[in-house]
Amino acid sequence: MDLCILLPPIPYICYTLLLSCEARALTPQTAETDAIRFLVGTQSLRYDNQIHIIDFDDENNIINKNVLLHQVGEIWHISTSPADKGILATCYNKTSDTKVMTCAAVWRMPKELESGSHESPDDSSSNTQTLELLCHLDNTAHGNMACVMWEPMGDGKKIISLADNNILLWDLQESSTKAVLSSSTALEGKGQLKFTSGRWSPHHNCTQIATANDTTVRGWDTRSMRQIYCIENAHGQLVRDLDFNPNKQYYLASCGDDCKVKFWDTRNVTEPVKTLEEHSHWVWNVRYNHSHDQLILTGSSDSRVILSNMVSISSEPFGHMVDDDELSDQEDQHQEDKIKEPLQDSVIATYEEHEDSVYAVEWSSADPWLFASLSYDGRLVINRVPRALKYHILL
Known part of the structure; x- marks a missing residue:
């Protein structure tokens, strides 16, 4: 795999990594909160697939890459443990007897690659390492795997996989080498x-999940495995992705093939709280910023990444609140003026470095102002929130 860093365009700085094959699976290394690190899963039919460990050195503005072999098949989804830097899960295609099945497995990367800030090896072809298989998630009776979700802020021992119309809750035991199905439920009814x-x-x-099927979004209680809310016709076409607001417990974002991004209050799902219509093709991904929930990332088949400032429905609709004791009289008056009316929602930036469909956007788990996007042609772009907006939020 060849590494290529393109010169940053004006007016903002970005860094681009080009892989030599297609890719659509991207995740931050969730448990790594000190170094900026992303994992990319490739999707090749001709060559052995790989997981690229991407380290971004923000002091020297350098991208470093290490490669792990993933020989079992093309990767459709990748996620990482919130508790153990070395553990990850993939959903991948497996072909047997002319039948293609999407399976899922839990892996461990080599010990020396678990932590971030690694430099690229001098000769990447001779330094490619392999993943250690910890366990398969048996989907023989449940169908094709769509994704694997880890319990947020958990100990890395509980995961949920979605397989066709099944929700499967697994307990990882014996150092994650054994996956025990603890409970499950199946989606029943008409339609897709x-x-x-x-x-x-x-x-x-951490007792609730949200799922998407066809044009519907549903909420589930993981203790009873029962549906707790349902947003029928959430989108005019297929719902592609979901994300929860990290700071407002009832708020959920969705996106889909109707080119829209919608924000919901799950206590009242009759109408969306807000709707964005900035993309011109299917919206594949939506992500809330982990720290500043007004910042929303979206990626689309229109080859664009859009950063929006949805401050009116954020946890701080009047901006950053400052303790009164820290303000002078003049600053106090200015703060009162700010409080009188909410800030306006807006598109902050549209990023057009990609030339193919953008299938994934993710925020860094180590730096709340940095994010990555991945297009199908294997182009990974690392960008930052504009500095002016960063200081406007903080000050």
Whole structure:
């Protein structure tokens, strides 16, 4: 795999990594909170697939890359443990007897690559390492795997996989080398009953998830495995992705093939709280910033990444609140003026470095102002929130 860093365009700085094959799976290394690190899963039919460990050195503005072999098949989804830097899960295609099945497995990367800030090896072809298989998630009776979700803020021992119309809750035991199915439920009814995506809520003691199938978004209680809310016709076409607001427990974002991004209050799902219509083709991904929930990333088949400032429905609709004791009289008056009216929602930036469909956007788990996007042609772009907006939020 060749590494290529392109010169940053004006007016903002970005860094681009070009892989030599297609890719659509991207995740931050969730448990790594000190170094900026992303994992990319490739999707090649001709060559052995790989997981690229991408380290971004923000002091020297350098991208470093290490490669792990993933020989079992092309990667459709990748996620990482919130508790163990070395553990990850993939959903991948497996071909047997002319039949293609999407399977899932839990892996461990080599010990020396678990932590971030690694430099690229001098000769990447001779330094490619392999993943250690910890366990398979048996989907023989459940169908094709769509994604694997880890319990947020958990110990890395609970995961949920979506397989066709099934929700499967697994307990990882014996150092994650054994996956025991602890409970499950199946989606029943009319229409397209295959799950396309899901998200585990960080709220309510991590007892709720949201799923998407066809044009519908549903909420589930993981204790009873029962549906707790349903947003029928959430989008005019297929729902592609979901994400929970990290700071407001009832707020959920969705996106889909109707080119829209919608924001919902799950206590009242009759109408969306807000709708964005900035993309001109399918919206594949939506992500809340982990720290500043007004910042929303979206990626689309229109080859664009859009950063929006949805401050009116954020946890700080009047901007950053400052303790009164820290303000002078003049500053106090200015703060009162700010409080009188909410800030306006807006598109902050549209990033057009990609030349193919953008299938994934993710925020860094180590730096809240940095994010990555991945297009199908294998182009990974690392960008930052504009400095002016960063200081406007903080000050």
